[in-house]
Amino acid sequence: MEKKRMGWSVFAFGMVIMALGASLSDAEISCTEALRSLIPCTPFLVGFGSSAPNVVCCMGVQHVFEQANTTTTRRDLCQCFQNAASQIGALPERVKELPQFCNIHVTLPINDANVNCSKIQ
Numbered sequence: 404m405e406k407k408r409m410g411w412s413v414f415a416f417g418m419v420i421m422a423l424g425a426s427l428s429d430a431e432i433s434c435t436e437a438l439r440s441l442i443p444c445t446p447f448l449v450g451f452g453s454s455a456p457n458v459v460c461c462m463g464v465q466h467v468f469e470q471a472n473t474t475t476t477r478r479d480l481c482q483c484f485q486n487a488a489s490q491i492g493a494l495p496e497r498v499k500e501l502p503q504f505c506n507i508h509v510t511l512p513i514n515d516a517n518v519n520c521s522k523i524q
Contacts, residue, residue: 432470434483440467444501448493461505468509474524481520 440463446452447460456464471477488498502509 431472431476432467432480434479434487437467437470437480437483438487440464445491447504448488448497448501449491450494450497455504456501460501461507464501464505464509465507468507478520478523481518481523485518485520 441460443463444456444460447456467480471480487493488495
């Protein structure tokens with residue numbers, strides 16, 4: 404049962420990537436690229452498996468946030484992550500813990516679905 408749930412979560416995350424693929428036009432990293440980098444984080448984010456993200460997940464998180472180096476990119480990724488998190492059923496507490504577990508300082512409030520992305524600097 405758990406493997407089936409995990410399989411559906413990964414499938415759903417892949418569908419989110421395809422659906423959001425064209426949402427950024429002039430960013431250094433696109434929504435699709437960012438979500439692809441974060442696929443290894445899916446088990447942790449949806450609460451399946453380990454209570455901590457794996458090394459590959461943390462490498463993806465670091466890559467994404469290194470590329471989010473303009474205001475426009477950060478705003479676009481904020482919206483991208485809000486959409487993706489709700490669509491895959493990411494647990495808000497897991498999203499909030501991700502930067503801490505990966506020891507990464509993020510410039511995006513990825514842990515709050517109520518953030519107004521247009522006000523991010």
